[in-house]
Amino acid sequence: MRVILVAGTTKTAAIEGISAAGATSRLLMHTPSADAEIISYGLPIQAPVTPISPSGCPTPAVITRAIRERIGFDLTIIDAGLARPTGAPTVSVGARPGRDIRESEPVPTAPELFINAREFGQSLPDDQIVIGETIPGGTTTALAVCRALGVDVPTSSSIPTNPLRLKQNVTDKALSTAGISPGQFAHNPKHAIRAVGDPVLAVAAGTTVGAIESNTDVILGGGTQLLTVAALVRHAGVSERATLATTSYLAADVTGLNETATALNLDLIVTNPEFGAHDVDAGPLSEYANGVAKEGAGMGGALALIAEADRLNEVIPAVQHVLNRIEQQQSHENTVTYTDTKSP
């Protein structure tokens, strides 16, 4: 089993209110690089951030890593426009960081990226893969792409209060700059991404199409962005069944998840790791039950794998082991609030 993490950035994350400004705005650009290192090595090794919230809620990359330490899946990270160096090994498909979607053509090379990623997906030897993502600001760009395609996908958030109106305004501006009306790029996924998307969507959708074409089963491990990837794949004319695996926290945050999955011909797996159960001391993980983070960095996919192995009860101790390791190595000044490092 291979988990593929598609890691990249969009300047959309720097919009006031979508993310923090100034010094922290610079730091959030490190989050995908840090997530890649955490899943690769068990802790950040060169990235100057540990994405952990003020209340101590860790990035979902910690959960994906913890599960990897228990069930040992292969890992391949694709550089889909990282803006900061990473010590994690990455596959190159020629991606650059995405620009703010309120500007013209935020992903000018989206068609080439999609094609390169499709070739990579076709070349994978695996019977089954999980695809996850890490990109701050990614739910906002996903919303814009869905509007360009004319599809309805529930928009989640990594913080309890979802600034949906701001996201709507930003995507209004994106479609206006692109000079398109909702649905105008239906059946034209590459152009939708080029006009209003981000490089992670191009790479994740291309990889999924290529993998499906070469008879690899694909589990999309995530929420809003992976549903958007599914929509892009369908609008690329690929109709084979696939799976969406997400967390119970994501499922609880949105309405219409079942209907969306059905409309996109996706089997749906929702896994509840019980971080909020009253009889379990989940430590900082209990923040997930309070609506923080919810999903990302392949967490829902990794949870589906360990649940399939009937070892879901090992997740909490495995995560605590990873968190202890990170705590030992990182001084407090290196941490950065999680809510600052991911788009709401």
Add this chain to the structure above:
Amino acid sequence: MRVILVAGTTKTAAIEGISAAGATSRLLMHTPSADAEIISYGLPIQAPVTPISPSGCPTPAVITRAIRERIGFDLTIIDAGLARPTGAPTVSVGARPGRDIRESEPVPTAPELFINAREFGQSLPDDQIVIGETIPGGTTTALAVCRALGVDVPTSSSIPTNPLRLKQNVTDKALSTAGISPGQFAHNPKHAIRAVGDPVLAVAAGTTVGAIESNTDVILGGGTQLLTVAALVRHAGVSERATLATTSYLAADVTGLNETATALNLDLIVTNPEFGAHDVDAGPLSEYANGVAKEGAGMGGALALIAEADRLNEVIPAVQHVLNRIEQQQSHENTVTYTDTKSP
């Protein structure tokens, strides 16, 4: 346990007689990319070559991969100047392909590469790592660097008849172009590599120094080039004990291995996988016992790991499993002779 493969290229490999010319000379530049894919995925996924000799002797990357499938070590590949794309995930330290060492400054950025790799080595969280290499032409550039340092390291070859006189002539020319006499760059490893080396030596030596400095045990898994890495590390002023793990085929090819290891303060592990034993059907692997290939792509290090786990007897069936997979997926026209793809 983590195995780090340092993968790169030098134009030195294209010298007439050191390697094949024309179409095949272009193909050999794919070998490190193919080796990286084989160890990452179990077969080449995008590289257009399968490095297998006319007699069917597979690249040592196949053995490293086979051992990985049995004992499951972590893998990190560093791009130390790959000249062709690879579908394998790689860590970037800013390397470019090396130029022909008969030209001026074949690795102009060697000091920066060494420093970047040292930082990477320092950041690794592992208690112990194995470092291997894949670079066609690498024994010739290693010889030149040893002469610049003024150290004596036995020079092996991946083919039964070692063209030592040619290597001597090429390194004569390299030192002459650099305007240096043997030993002139003693205690100056970065300048030795910049003047007459290759990018893999810079990255492997820097990574080793950084790892040792942060209390990670280092096993240098290989032959001539890894002995040269040890010499570079000693000439960088790092005296802590380390280990060289190599194959019995490499050990049989050279004289003075024990003395060199002692001089460089290295523990020596020589592992014999018994590919040539008369009571075992090792198939194409028996070519190793005939003096083909011998070592490379971390093979000696991986053999030490599986021998330590007392599972050396699993290597031959594991390799045959990998070879069957490659045979099924690759058409004959995609294969390229191994002796054409690696410097003698």
